[in-house]
Amino acid sequence: MHIENRPGRVLVVGRSPQVLLDTVEALRAQGYAADATNRFDRVLDDHDVTELDVLVFGGMVPADTKDQLRAGVRARNPRVSFVQGLAGIPGLIAAQVRAATGTEAPTGEIGYDAARRTVRLTLAEAGHVTVQAWWMTSFVPPEPRSTSMLVFDGDLGAGPHPVRLPDRVPDTASFAGVTVGPAVRVFTVGPLPDAVTRLAPATAADDRLPAVEQVSTQRHDG
Template identity: 70%
Template sequence: MRTEPENRPGRVLVVGRSPQVLTDTVDLLRANGYSADATNRFGQVVDDYDVSALDVLVFGGMVPAETKEQLRATVRDRNPRVVFVQGLAGIPGLISAQVQAATTTEPPAIGAVGYDPDQRTVRFTLREPAHVTVAAWWLTSVVPPEPRSASMRVLDERRPAGSHTVALPERVPSTASFAALTVGSFARVFTVGPMPTAVTRLAPASATDNRLPPVREVTTRSDDQ
């Protein structure tokens, strides 16, 4: 999604594992107006970046649980206003939508918003006419170190004031799938189908847990744009 955030943060840092996902996410966030960086050097986050200047810190699903807890405590101690976001999947567009959802306020045009899992529908109420987009993403491969995904734009049009329902097409699977509603700067992300247990079990428990193969190091710098 390339909606320009009205209340975008000064800096976003994505801490994850997959090199291509990290670099693609940074490119997308920067294109959407954010000052963004990413790294998979878990033990050097505090040394490599000024965490006191962060507005949003995103964690990927393959960051060890122990590492996340340590970073949360350290960063929060230095920067109480930081917003932590747990990435739902290694999909750049989805991560970008999560950042937008975490950093923008609800505009006057939007009312009630929700997702009906039984009907697989995104529901929302507009207080006034507005341009609305609904996007969906899903994983097509979860083989480490680079997950693969697909996406589609389900809705991209101006809608009148009132209540609306948008059904997700059958093409969007019932596992490892997600959707996002965007109205102006407002975004809301929904889990359509949960991640398979076989995938969540891959997440290391600690920094010394070597169940996943090594990957190329990534440490981006905003001043390198």
């Protein structure tokens, strides 16, 4: 028996306004009750976290802020799951949420062979499979840019199936998502450049990044 992934309540805490808004749109389109904010000091005041299923942190949220929010949210809601966003790519973040809220393991194995840039599937039974790739095209804060491509979308029979990523997918700041029935897995293809990861502030007092427009959505928005 296949049980579909269970949409739930999601809050995305990040920095880039457009990434946050696009992520909320993507999650709501998939049935999630999703909101987002970059008002780090107002998260617990602006949002009811007691019924939250998943809280996603963006990469530019200060480390001490994440620690404080984990403690504050968990004190109000011990069952919440925390997800660290891999990059400021709305579709990728939505895939990470789907992976975190999945209610059934895949009927087989899903893996990624980094040396061969190949998704390796071993299906216990026939099923529908999609492989999506995302990658960054600009790292300029506060609004990184990205693109994506559908690598594979079709039915596969039981047994092993390699799906190689096209050369178009770069080896830097790139990711792949694999969906087999209701199960979702996300892999890093190429890591973010060190120059980008070094921008992440360690504390809320670190002001190395430019100021951004404040965003705090509510579920009755739009």
